[in-house]
Every structure is written in C-alpha cells, then in structure tokens.
Amino acid sequence: MNGHTRARVAFTVAMVALGSSSAVAQQHQLRGLSDDDIIKSLRLAAPRAIVDHATVIGMADDGTVRVIRPGSNNFTCMADDPNSPGLEPMCADENGLKWVRAWAAHRDPAVNAVGFIYMLGGGTDASNTDPYASKPEANTNWIMTGPHVMIVGAKELMAGYPRLPRPDTSQSYVMWAGTPYEHVMIPMRMDSYQRLSQPQ
Numbered sequence: 761m762n763g764h765t766r767a768r769v770a771f772t773v774a775m776v777a778l779g780s781s782s783a784v785a786q787q788h789q790l791r792g793l794s795d796d797d798i799i800k801s802l803r804l805a806a807p808r809a810i811v812d813h814a815t816v817i818g819m820a821d822d823g824t825v826r827v828i829r830p831g832s833n834n835f836t837c838m839a840d841d842p843n844s845p846g847l848e849p850m851c852a853d854e855n856g857l858k859w860v861r862a863w864a865a866h867r868d869p870a871v872n873a874v875g876f877i878y879m880l881g882g883g884t885d886a887s888n889t890d891p892y893a894s895k896p897e898a899n900t901n902w903i904m905t906g907p908h909v910m911i912v913g914a915k916e917l918m919a920g921y922p923r924l925p926r927p928d929t930s931q932s933y934v935m936w937a938g939t940p941y942e943h944v945m946i947p948m949r950m951d952s953y954q955r956l957s958q959p960q
Contacts, residue, residue, distance in 0.1 A: 793818070795828050798839040805849035806878035810835050814851055851878040859912040859941075863891060868940045869913055877910040880948055888933075889925050891941045901925040905945065910935075912943040 793801070798818050802811045815831035817838050837851040852860060856875030862868065887893035887900040896902040903926060911917065918934050921944055927933035932946045 793839060798828055801839045802837045802849050802851065804881035805837055806835070806851040806880055810851055810878065811837060848879065849881050852876070855913055856910070859943075863941050872914070872916075874914040874917070875912040877912065879905075879910065880907045882907045886935075888927060888935050889937070891936045891939055903927070903929055905929055905947075907948040909946050909948060910943050911946065912941075914944075915942065918942065918944055 795818070799811075799816055802814075802816060805811060806814075810833065813831055813833040814835035814837045815827060816829040817825055817836060818828045834854040835851050836857055837849065839849050853876045855870070855873045856877040858873065859869045859875045860877070862870070882905060886903065886905065887896075888903045889901045893900045893902075906929070922928070922931070922933040923937040924933070929945070930947060932944055934942055935945045936942045
C-alpha cells in the first residue's frame with residue numbers, strides 16, 4: 761500500500777474505531793512515537809490555531825484507539841504513520857470525520873454536510889478515480905498530491921472544477937468524481953502552509 765492511501769487507511773481505521781469496535785484498529789498501528797512526537801507531527805497537518813485545540817488520537821500498542829489529548833474545537837487529528845514514505849498527518853472537522861467514517865464503511869455520506877479535512881503536510885499518491893484502490897494498477901489513475909485541503913459532502917460546490925481522471929494537481933480538482941465520495945482537492949503552496957503553521 762502506498763503512502764497517501766496508507767495514511768487515509770490509518771486515519772480511517774482510527775475514526776471508525778472511535779465510533780465502533782476498537783478491534784478494527786488492529787489493522788494498523790502507529791508505533792514508536794511518543795505522545796509529544798504525535799502532537800508535534802500534527803503541526804504539519806493544519807494551522808496551529810486548529811491543531812493546538814483539536815482532539816488528538818493515536819494507536820496504543822494493542823491496536824486500540826486512544827485519545828491522546830481532548831480538544832476544545834470540532835477537529836480531530838491523527839499523526840503521520842512513521843512507516844509511510846511521506847509526511848501525511850490529517851485533521852478533520854466534525855462533518856469531515858463523519859464523511860471519512862461513511863467512506864470506511866462503504867456507506868453513502870450525509871447529503872449537504874460540508875466537511876473540511878486538512879493535509880497540509882501533503883500526501884504521496886492515490887487513485888483519483890477509485891476510492892478503494894490500494895496500489896497503482898491499470899485504470900486506477902494514480903496521481904501525486906502535495907499539501908492540500910479537502911472539501912467533502914458538498915457536491916453542489918464542485919461545479920466548474922476539473923473532473924478528469926488524471927487532473928493537473930497544481931490546481932483545484934474533483935477527486936473520486938461520480939462516486940458518493942467525490943470531493944474537492946485544493947492544493948496549498950508550501951510557503952502558505954508555513955505561514956499557517958506558525959504559532960498564533
């Protein structure tokens with residue numbers, strides 16, 4: 761499994777486990793990171809104003825999900841997997857979290873529940889057409905992504921954005937177009953990310 765997909769799976773497993781059986785989380789474990797390391801790594805994921813007040817989750821050695829730090833805003837963040845090839849921490853707001861859970865469970869996400877997911881550390885690669893592809897294969901339209909944010913659960917906002925199988929990832933585009941999980945990918949320049957990540 762490649763980096764972007766692995767990061768999504770790690771995040772998804774944790775999100776599903778928080779809402780259901782912790783046994784699901786045994787599929788993926790974040791090992792070798794202290795709680796402080798996990799929290800520090802999340803400063804690559806989203807603006808500090810978001811991360812510093814978000815709920816932070818991680819995996820215990822037995823594969824169960826634990827809350828490392830409760831938050832005071834509506835975001836939940838999970839650290840990068842130290843075994844993945846790139847930096848891929850994520851932070852999702854409440855609707856973004858519900859969307860991720862729906863995707864993980866192969867359920868249709870809620871209609872008109874706009875969610876926001878930060879991946880300002882970037883992702884390495886993913887299929888732009890198959891929500892469940894795990895590796896590059898024929899017709900999976902594998903693409904490279906950099907620092908970005910995702911707007912999910914708002915199909916009416918996607919009109920006019922490119923919906924190509926292999927888009928130009930330097931501009932905003934629709935990922936997984938035509939599926940219940942289509943969403944807008946909005947690239948972020950690294951210097952913009954660095955400004956957003958400075959202490960507030």
